[in-house]
Amino acid sequence: MTKKEILLAIETSCDETAVAILSDGRDILANVIVSQIQIHRQFGGVVPEIASRQHLEQVNRLVDAALKEAEVSFDDLSAIAVTYGPGLVGALLVGVSTAKALAYSRELPLVGVNHIEGHIYANWLVHPEIEFPALCLIVSGGHTALVEVTAHGKYSLLGQTLDDAAGEAFDKVARAMGLGYPGGPLIDALAREGNPQKLPLPRSWLGNSYDFSFSGLKTAVLNYLNKSSMKGEEINKADLAAGFQASVLEVLIEKTVMAAKNKNIKTVLLAGGVAANSALREQLRKRCERENITLYYPPMEFCTDNAAMIACAGHYHYCKGERADWYLNAVPNLRLF
Ligand SMILES: Nc1ncnc2c1ncn2[C@@H]1O[C@H](COP(=O)(O)OP(=O)(O)OP(=O)(O)O)[C@@H](O)[C@H]1O
Ligand SMILES: [Mg+2]
Known part of the structure; x- marks a missing residue:
């Protein structure tokens, strides 16, 4: 039996810190998210510096929580996917640095994902039949x-x-x-x-x-x-x-x-x-x-920012053999088209 592909994805482009673990690009083993909305609400919009600091406080805890929820260890992972743009540069940097550190230390392939492509791929999470x-x-x-x-x-x-x-x-x-x-x-x-x-x-x-x-x-x-x-x-x-x-x-x-x-x-x-x-x-x-x-x-929960959609988009890049190198950086105005 071939080993299942298990991909861990990190999303920190704006004001949601999110980590998801998907098997074969669709089966959601874990999907954890911490929204900062309550913090930014008092300012009437997202404050970039606060967003970065919050991501930093949450991201490692969420990686652990996702692994626990999925009942997998780092050894079971096939790759790490991460949003590297577009978004707030400081916020993106937290996710990118975390993903790079995890991938490097665990000798896992790294896959960079465009956040907007993630939004598009939220559709493939539940509709593999799209033509x-x-x-x-x-x-x-x-x-x-x-x-x-x-x-x-x-x-x-x-x-x-x-x-x-x-x-x-x-x-x-x-x-x-x-x-x-x-x-x-x-x-x-x-x-x-x-x-x-x-x-x-x-x-x-x-x-x-x-x-x-x-x-x-x-x-x-x-x-x-x-x-x-x-x-x-x-x-x-x-x-x-x-x-x-x-x-x-x-x-x-x-x-x-x-x-x-x-x-x-x-x-x-x-x-x-x-x-x-x-x-x-x-x-x-x-x-x-x-x-x-x-x-x-x-589905409603996958329309706004989440890491399951990043894992789904990452899956297609991973299958095509596309890998990011250790120079992967946050690109705030990254384009898709
Ligand atoms: N029910 C709804 N009706 C209209 N707009 C909504 C609804 N729910 C969420 N939104 C809007 O969706 C946006 C937040 O989600 P989204 O992921 O699109 O934002 P973002 O990540 O900040 O932007 P981008 O994905 O372009 O980087 C907000 O502008 C919010 O008002
Ligand atoms: Mg978004």
């Missing part, structure tokens, strides 16, 4: 893009945001509305109680391009909040949340379907933290059904 070509709508805290995936690891960019990322727009609007951080899940919940048609908010179509822009929408919300406050008018936060979310989602969904139809792609993938948005999942699912397109999205 190529696939169109991936990446909607995260720092990225918004439409990408054609022609084979494992082969990406071609169709369009991307010219300003704010979708998740960033959710977070900024939520902060302006006094809802808290992170804004995505709060707006998602509040929008369910509101009327999306109450307030006329703009949609940025940018002609027929596959690019996105959310800063005009964000400004429209800020202007509305300022005007209401100057006039002393009460605002209906649920209607505003619903209107803002509808405006973001309509553009995301229509551009994704337009790209799939124009390129004759029958498989669509959702990836990134905003893929956890309940209305986006539901509306895109219905729209794809009507167009005879198969839609995949990761």
Whole structure:
């Protein structure tokens, strides 16, 4: 019997310290995560220096916890995978240094993973049947893009945001509305109680391009909040949340379907933290059904940052024989496409 591949992955690109152990790229033996959200919440966003220090405090403990949960030892591991970008440089460095130290001391191969590729591969964690070509709508805290995936690891960019990322727009609007951080899940919940048609908010179509822009929408919300406050008018936060979310989602969904139809792609993938948005999942699912397109999205827990998705992406690199050397460094603006 051939020995199972067991891969340990570390993710520290932003404000979640995460370690996962996967067998053969899919079977999750351990998936541990410590979120720093409670710490950063008081500042209204992630403070990079605090994030790095927190990763440093947590990472070794989490590696031990993952090994224990998976009931494996270092001797059972086939390789160590790690996110080396994009993200906060200090935060990434903690994961990269830890992974290098472990791999070097245990004489294990090291595999570098792009964080955004990890988000895409969250889909493969539960859907090994995904067929190529696939169109991936990446909607995260720092990225918004439409990408054609022609084979494992082969990406071609169709369009991307010219300003704010979708998740960033959710977070900024939520902060302006006094809802808290992170804004995505709060707006998602509040929008369910509101009327999306109450307030006329703009949609940025940018002609027929596959690019996105959310800063005009964000400004429209800020202007509305300022005007209401100057006039002393009460605002209906649920209607505003619903209107803002509808405006973001309509553009995301229509551009994704337009790209799939124009390129004759029958498989669509959702990836990134905003893929956890309940209305986006539901509306895109219905729209794809009507167009005879198969839609995949990761389970909720794997949409936002986690190490299982890094292990899954790492598995495909490992299988192709790709290895990082001891010069692997944190690359804050690492590109995928
Ligand atoms: N239910 C939701 N609806 C909308 N947005 C959501 C929801 N849940 C999480 N988000 C958004 O997802 C983002 C966090 O996850 P994500 O992994 O995408 O961020 P990141 O790691 O900071 O960015 P990147 O992956 O681009 O580096 C935040 O912007 C958050 O508001
Ligand atoms: Mg992320």
